[in-house]
Amino acid sequence: MVIRRIAELLEAEVILGEDKLDMEVDMAFSSDMMSDVLAYVTGRTVLLTGLVNEHVIRTAEMVDLECIVFVRGKLPTQEIIDKAKENGMVLLATTHTLYCTSGILYSNGLTGIGRRK
Amino acid sequence: MPLIAEVFPVEKDDFVTAGEASAKIKRTLKKLGVDSALLRRISVCSYEVELNLVIHSLGGTIDFQVTQDSVMLLVKDRGPGIANLELAMREGWSTAPESVRMMGFGAGMGLPNMKRNADEFDIKSEAGVGTEILMKFRLK
Ligand SMILES: Nc1ncnc2c1ncn2[C@@H]1O[C@H](COP(=O)(O)OP(=O)(O)O)[C@@H](O)[C@H]1O
Ligand SMILES: [Mg+2]
Numbered sequence: 166m167v168i169r170r171i172a173e174l175l176e177a178e179v180i181l182g183e184d185k186l187d188m189e190v191d192m193a194f195s196s197d198m199m200s201d202v203l204a205y206v207t208g209r210t211v212l213l214t215g216l217v218n219e220h221v222i223r224t225a226e227m228v229d230l231e232c233i234v235f236v237r238g239k240l241p242t243q244e245i246i247d248k249a250k251e252n253g254m255v256l257l258a259t260t261h262t263l264y265c266t267s268g269i270l271y272s273n274g275l276t277g278i279g280r281r282k
Numbered sequence: 283m284p285l286i287a288e289v290f291p292v293e294k295d296d297f298v299t300a301g302e303a304s305a306k307i308k309r310t311l312k313k314l315g316v317d318s319a320l321l322r323r324i325s326v327c328s329y330e331v332e333l334n335l336v337i338h339s340l341g342g343t344i345d346f347q348v349t350q351d352s353v354m355l356l357v358k359d360r361g362p363g364i365a366n367l368e369l370a371m372r373e374g375w376s377t378a379p380e381s382v383r384m385m386g387f388g389a390g391m392g393l394p395n396m397k398r399n400a401d402e403f404d405i406k407s408e409a410g411v412g413t414e415i416l417m418k419f420r421l422k
Contacts, residue, residue, distance in 0.1 A: 200389035203326045204398075207319075216386045223301040224386070227308065227325040229318065 166190060166275045168232050168255055171211060174269050175259040177234060181246055182255030190232060192276050195267045199224040205278050206230060213266050217241050222248045231255060236263045286310060286348040292335040297385065300336045304329040307346050311353065320419060323399040324353055327417050330392040331357050337382055339413065353419040364407040371397065371405075 169186035172179055179186065194206055195213040202212060202224050211232040212225060217239045225233055231254055235241060238260040241249070249256050259266055271277065288310075290303035308325045316324070328344065335342045335357070342359025364370045371393050378388025397403045402418035 197386060198389040198391075199386035200330070200391035200395065203330060204389075204391045204395045207322070218385060220297075220301070220386055223305065224329070227301075227304060227329045228322055 166270070166273070168211070168257075170273075171232070171234065171270060171275070172257055174273055175234065175257065175261060175266055177257040177259040180235075180241065180256040180258055181249055182232075182253075185231075185253070185255045188231060188255065190275075192278055193267065193270050194278050195263050197263075202230075203228060205281070207278070210278065211270075211275075213263060213270075215239060215263050217245065219245055219248055221245075222252065222254070225249075225254065226252050232257070234259060234266060236261060236266045284347040284349050286314075286346070288346050290332075290344045290346065292332055292342055292344060294336065294339060294341045296336055300333055301329055303344055303346075304332050307344075307355075310346075311348070314348065316353075316421065320421070324355075324419050327396045327399050327419075328355055330396050331355065331415060331417070333387055334392055335359055337378055337387060342412070348421075351421050353421060355415075355417045357413075357415040357417075359412045359414075361410065361412045363409040363411050364413055365409045367405065367407055370407075 168188050190211045191209045193211045196202055197216040206228040212230050213234045215236050217235055234257045240258055307328050311321055339359035340361045345356040347354045369375050373394045374390040376388045376390035382388045400417035401420050404416045407413040
């Protein structure tokens with residue numbers, strides 16, 4: 166799914182990366198725990214999270230995540246945005262909750278990461 | 283002879299710079315042309331181990347070495363050591379305080395995650411002394 170479509174479905178604000186909205190992601194992962202992100206994320210994934218701090222950006226950098234959606238109306242500070250910019254990321258913000266954000270994207274065909282063996 | 287050898291000191295409770303060593307390691311390996319899947323595995327391990335130094339240890343070092351055919355991370359800290367290694371290696375087991383969980387860490391996934399992602403993983407720890415972790419990755 167292209168990021169532009171994700172932004173539309175979630176009625177999200179594009180905080181950063183207006184020029185990268187045509188980038189594709191293959192799946193999504195929802196979590197407020199960064200170690201779970203590190204444990205699960207592979208491939209082209211969008212992260213949906215209610216956690217807003219600089220560690221989210223650093224964690225994303227480690228697993229090559231290029232798009233983050235902040236949920237529940239939380240907005241990142243300028244410092245966080247700057248850090249994301251250095252890494253060429255796209256940041257979106259939606260007022261939906263994490264559950265609804267996930268549900269909207271899933272029901273529109275964006276799959277999740279499977280269970281680990 | 284290693285192609286690259288660098289030692290990164292990591293301080294206890296330094297959440298502001300936490301992850302900087304791992305970011306540098308990642309950039310260095312990327313420049314060397316390490317393939318992205320392997321690079322991700324190495325980055326996950328170095329980031330988890332770096333965070334553990336910040337969160338759980340009294341401070342320590344990450345010794346990063348690259349040779350023709352491998353990447354090595356040797357991590358040593360000044361304590362306090364891990365009393366029960368078997369418990370520490372269990373997924374979901376964590377002694378991280380609530381303040382750390384609020385930052386998104388302390389899921390108890392770090393050590394099992396390192397073990398899964400490294401080609402070789404070895405941990406030694408002594409309560410009251412310190413912890414030593416060796417991780418190796420094969421370069422193709
Ligand atoms: N360097 C260390 N020094 C002391 N204790 C450690 C160290 N690394 C890990 N531990 C202990 O092992 C537990 C599990 O570590 P880990 O799997 O990384 O999970 P988490 O960091 O989320 O707690 C920690 O909660 C801590 O009790
Ligand atoms: Mg940990």
